[in-house]
Amino acid sequence: FKDFVDEDNDGTDEDDGESEGDEGESEDDESGDGEIRVMRVKLKVMNLVTVKVKDRKLIRWLKMEVLDNEMLLEQLTLMLISHAKPSPVMANKFNSGDSRTRSSVSIFIVAGLCCFFYLLGAWQRSGFGKGDSIALEMTKSGAECNILPNLNFETHHGGQAGIIDDSDSKATEYKPCHPQYTDYTPCQDQKRAMTFPRENMIYRERHCPPEGEKLHCLIPAPEGYVTPFPWPKSRDYVPYANAPYKSLTVEKAIQNWIQYEGNVFRFPGGGTQFPQGADKYIDQLASVIPIANGTVRTALDTGCGVASWGAYLWKKNVIAMSFAPRDSHEAQVQFALERGVPAVIGVFGTVKLPYPSRAFDMAHCSRCLIPWGVNDGLYMKEVDRVLRPGGYWVLSGPPINWKTNYKAWQRPMEELQEEQRKIEEVAKLLCWEKKSEKGEIAVWQKKMDTDSCRASQENAGATFCSSKDIDDVWYKKMEQCITPYNKADSDEVSSGNLKPFPERLYAVPPRIASGSVSGVSVEAYLEDNKQWKKHVNAYRKINKIIDSGRYRNIMDMNAGLGGFAAALQSPKLWVMNVVPTIANKNTLGVIYERGLIGIYHDWCEAFSTYPRTYDLIHANGVFSLYKDKCNFEDILLEMDRILRPEGAVIFRDEVDVLVKVKKMIGGMKWDSKMMDHEDGPLVPEKILVAVKQYWVGNSTSAQ
Secondary structure, three states: OHHHHHHHHHHHHHHHHHOOOOOOOOHHHHHHHHHHHHHHHHHHHHHHHHHHOOOHHHHHHHHHHHHOOHHHHHHHHHHHHHHOOOOHHHHHHHOOOHHHHHHHHHHHHHHHHHHHHHHHHHHHHOOOOOOHHHHHHHHHHOOOOOOOOOOOOOOOOOOOOOOOOOOOOOOOOOOEOOHHHOOOOHHHOHHHHOOOOOHHHHHHOOOOOOHHHOOOOEOOEOOOOOOOOOOOHHHHEEEHHHOOOOHHHHHOHHHOOOEEEOOEEEOOOOOOOOOOOHHHHHHHHHOOOOOOOOOOOEEEEEOOOOOHHHHHHHHHOOEEEEEEOOOOOOOHHHHHHHOOOOEEEOOOOOEOOOOOOOOEEEEEEEOOOOOOOHHHHHHHHHHHHHEEEEEEEEEEOOOOOHHHHHHHHOOOHHHHHHHHHHHHHHHHHOOEEEEEEEOOEEEEEEOOOHHHHHHHHHHOOOOEOOOOOOOOOOOOEOOOOEOOOOHHHHHHHOOOOOOOOOHHHOOOOHHHHOOOOOOOOHHHHHHHHHHHHHHHHHHHHHOOOOOOOOOOEEEEOOOOOOHHHHHHOOOOOEEEEEEEOOOOOOOHHHHHHOOOEEEEEOOOOOOOOOOOOEEEEEEEOHHHHOOOOOOHHHHHHHHHHHEEEEEEEEEEEEHHHHHHHHHHHOOOOEEEEEEOEOOEOOOOEEEEEEEEOOOEOOOOOOO
């Protein structure tokens, strides 16, 4: 604009020079020259718009909003004239009072710029600019800028989410497996199990397929599969199509485990030892064990059945880790997970349980058929390892109160008497104090005074484990020894010294306070909590229904200190915190001290669960951790196996890793979208969110 005005001034100087000596020129002439000059500049402005401006939409808008607005055009033109080199005639008008003229010019410039940028903003909001109509719609709707409209997190049972295909190269397409693999559990496969010895339940332990026998296909859902009911309805009802096995309804009919009603299974809350319901049974335990005040938070249910004990403990704010083998009681763990109760496939065999030492406030066996007294109490010693000082062990059913019940149990009196004698003997050696025996329920408490216990154990000739790392348990054999603790260890992690839940969730865990976790200070722990609160808030903006109850069973594949689970804590959900066996720091003990649950696992192998048992999976740094350790394909196919149709996944990792992952999941019937880190695009860590499409076993394509 200035160049055009200066050019006009140059021409005006020559005209004005001819009449410079004519001092008798009237004011009207001067005014007329000024008006002519204004019109010239108007023409220059209009020519500039049509010649210099390339954006046709901007030309149309300028003509409509500016050039047709006489008042606005007049202001802009006068501003440009006053800013350019003045002609002699115009100088005569503006030279009176130099300082006042400069002030006026400055005001005109500022006012003009304000008008210009105000109109520019109006133009952007008008929708004429490229992409601005989208921004306007987002503004009107009040939506967050990082919401992903392409991904549909809601369940549709049979609907197809919109497909996003922005990959540069075609991904390998993974085909559906045969429908016979609908409930395939790779490391607890029934056919493979039968090739192993039966003694000590070896054949029920984990036996994963070698590389050549792995399935490289997608496990299908059964025909008619639907999303489970939300909690707490899911505690009592499971859709029949999701686990179509009726054998337990017949075998456990009189024990009120499960009933088949129309197209659903109903769970009355009964069990072998509590046919009248788990609530009354838990009330009996609460008369001895402080369940209600938050002192007891984490529990281990061995031989859990359909996990009704854990299901009804939930309203007491106690979270139970339940396990049972995949055996003739078809799908008992699958039923537990369909109900929304934490559970894994597991067994007391020859291998240590995949949990850290001093993890649980309470352990429980309700007619679990585990031979506690055999092998010099080997299994009781393993319970002792995972039980905190001050924790409780509950045994209900045989052989407790054998004098009264031996006929009903149809077992010889002498056999039951000897079984209970051995249990009492091992409990005494372990320094467990019997707190109660009433009816068929006995309760022991692990003593906290380790000094006196150690002395009595040494006098009894007990053997103590010599392992330097008592939490190194993955595929390690159980040992005929007592796990030792020094007084400091016992004091710091005893149930009595931990804060009650929920204060326990964000209190500094004893393992952190004592420096037991190398490289993790109190300050680092607090900062980790702060970071995960920020991360989870970002997830809530991405997925609005994350706290709605839509996701009940959640898994964190690389849990660290448990910050993700703590930030999500809600009675509507629970998180299985997995600490990889190759993780840099063993933090699972810290997770349990926070009142959360978890398990050790190696993601190069299949997880100990049924297909379609998790609603949401969080994978933070998992693929960077396993880079060069095993195939990404194996990990992703396992994630697909355990994820429910229309379940969601949140990956957080380095951008180069996620680009590779995104390409692979493009062939897995998943919809996905890459996002920047919540701190901005310059952070190399990115977020990849995905939703698994709904499809079933007889589908030829996603439905």
